Amino acid sequence: MIVAKYGGTAITPNNLHLIKNTLGSHHGAVVVSAIGKQYDGDTKVTDLLKALHTRLPDVSLFEKIAYKYRSLVSQNHITIDINGILQNTISDIVYKNYYENTLSKGEELSAKVVSAFLGWKYVGAEEIITFGKRLLTEETYRKISLIGERFVTGGFYGARADGRRVLFPRGGSDITGALVASALNATLYENWTDVNGLCVADPVKVSNAQTVRCLSYDNMRLLSQCGASVLHPDSVLPVARAGIPINIRNFFNLQDAGTIVCNDSVAGKVIGVTSKRNGNLFETTVVFTLSSSLIAVKVFDALEHCGISCLKFCGGHNFLKVTTEQYVLPVVYDAVTAQI
């Protein structure tokens, strides 16, 4: 069972329909962020809520947020009483008037809309993500495991036993996704964003920076602590403990397998090597547990060593396929099963 988390750019009027392309029968739970930037220079809903909070009881800024959610609903033809929900939201913000409650409303609204869009059950994060002085992990896992599959919840916040809401740090919907994945003992934690995965360097600064195909939990945590913003560093530990791989993927580019974050020892275990004739050519496929760049390196080195050129190659997070004029199965087999 897969848990999928969607960042704020997916939860926008123009992009929401794309999330349906990413979901299949194996998906059991969805975690969403507040609406993100819709264009360059736009302001994220969470930042609008932050500004709104400083101006309370002036609620005029809420209209901007309401407009975004109304567009999300109308553009995607979702059947939900969004005006009623927005009315209750602003009344609750004004009545309770505390920072964490106000900021949590973006994720709460997104989850309500996305659950109606998918026809999945809505679960308020305040009912499952439980805090005492800090996050109560066992209690949180217990509550999540009782829900059953196919539900949508908001990231970034939870609540104490008295109902008072508590926030994770900014970007914290990734943490909620990781907790849900661990609680449900998912086979994969998909983290859907608007870039192909973790880049070797910041793609804004280095335009041709390559995507890292596979790395360990430790290295992912280190890189995100040091500024790689694609994944929140605190989201790594819950899934690492449970040995659940994270797959960071681009909802704009389903062709790309993205980045896999997993236990080093799990990556790159070869499951099978096959060969198929295709006209005059041979397609040799290696299937492995999870991507490891080492496998591709070994295959290409071995082919080069034998003077065989690879006419075409393609790969995903669990396979690599090379097309050659010669029959190369034994060469590829030896290469991928050899010890380093």
Ligand code: ASP
């Ligand atoms: N909406 C929150 C933020 O902008 C949390 C998240 O998106 O993960 O930081």
